[in-house]
Amino acid sequence: MNQRIKCFLIIASLALAIACKEKTNEFFIQTVEGSLSVDTSSLWLSHEHLLVDFIGADSIRADDWDDKEVIHTMLPYLEELKAYDVSFFVDPTPNYLGRAPELLKEFSQQSGIHIITNTGLYGAVNNKYLPEYVYELEAKDLAEMWEDEYSDGIGGTGIKPGFIKISVDNSDPLEDMDAKLVEAAAITHLKTGLTIASHTGAAKALWPQLEILAQNKVSPKAFIWVHGQAESDFEQFLRAAQTGCWISLDGLGWELEKHLEQLVYAKKNGFLGQVLISHDAGWFDPQKEQQDIVGYTRIFEELIPRLKSEGFTTQDIDMLLKVNPAKAFGIRARELE
Ligand SMILES: [Zn+2]
Known part of the structure; x- marks a missing residue:
């Protein structure tokens, strides 16, 4: 073969190899302003709230709050994140707890930070946040409603959810209603590729959820164990990591030392690549006078310096805040092999 052609072929195949490698680091994300492709170099906060209204599904109304007042109160906190290069802000406030897609879009436009909202329903606290119609519907009917939100947008706004947020009371076996929500999430995942983030708490309620996923042929890789920091038996983290699920240690707005211990354990046991961290902080509460x-910002101001003194490298920290969230929230169906 002509030397020049040979050389060209080598360069072309190298370029192709690099392009393919890059492709595996590109993830498709749905924000309140549209879909985009992200690599693993953007910084994420994977569980934070701008607004939560705890009044309950039977009483919640969109005019409980004034959008302008919420923006006036919360925008400075979002603006603060620019100093830390935060690009993505995941807001898991569920429907019937103050999920407000248009308000989030306004926050996104004013701050320049990408915000991600959700579909799904919150079953914890004995169904206080579930509307009546949920009792009448089967899992597949709920899944159909959530799929519609993803294909057509939420309630006529055209704004699409970027993941599925559910929640369960911490029991094993799960309450029937909670099991139905998990099944609906599994069905929705297979149709849409949206990741399932489930408010779970201690590991006890994780196992029955993973079982329902398995019955529906959904891989644990599509599942985020939210509020994992509530677990005190660290071996449960190792067991969970072995299934392939994501472990979200997301109470850093409220507690630091236990999270730090859990992160050190994750690094020591080689599953830092499956851990997400966030503050679960915020938020404007319409039921409060003050x-x-x-x-x-605690992650940046306090946690990162502490992690460094525990021997965490820049690469470890990037894994937690950049690589893992892009992989966790990247939209693609993850079927059980
Ligand atoms: Zn939360």
């Missing part, structure tokens, strides 16, 4: 906001 707002009492917890900001979203």
Whole structure:
């Protein structure tokens, strides 16, 4: 073969190899402003709230709050994140707890930070946040409603959810209603590729959820164990990591030392690549006279210096805040092999 052609072929195949490698680091994300492809170099906060209204599904109304007042109160906290290069802000406030897609879009436009909202329903606290119609529907009917939100947008806004947020009371076996929500999430995942983030708490309620996923041929890789920091038996983290699920240690707005211990354990046991961290902080509460906001910066101001003194490298920290969230929230069906 002509030397020049040979050389060209080598360069072309190298370029192709690099392109393929890059492709595996590109993830498709749905924000409140549209879909985009992200690599693993953007910084994420994977569980934070701008607004939560705890009044209950039977009483919640969109005019419980004034959008302008919420923006005036919360925008400075979002603006603070620019100093830390935060690009993605995942807001898991569920429907019937103050999920407000248009308000989130406004926050996104004013701050320049990409915000991600959700579909799904919150079953914890004995169904306080579930509307009546949920009792009448089967899992597949709920899944159909959530799939519609993803294909057509939420309630006529055209704004699409970027993941499925559910929640369960911490029991094993699960309450029937909670099991139905998990099954609906599994069905929705297979149709849409949206990741399932489930407010779970201690590991006890994780196992029955993974079982329902398995019955529906959904891989644990599509599942985020939310509020994992509530677990005190660290071996449960190792067991969970072995299934392939994501472990979200997301109470950093409220507690630091236990999270730090859990992160050190994750690094030591080689599953840092499956851990997400966030503050679960915020938020504007329409039921409060005086707002009492917890900001979203403790990770940057306190946790990262502490992690460094525990021997965490820049690469480890990037894994937690950049690589893992892109992989966890990247939209693609993850079927059980
Ligand atoms: Zn939360």
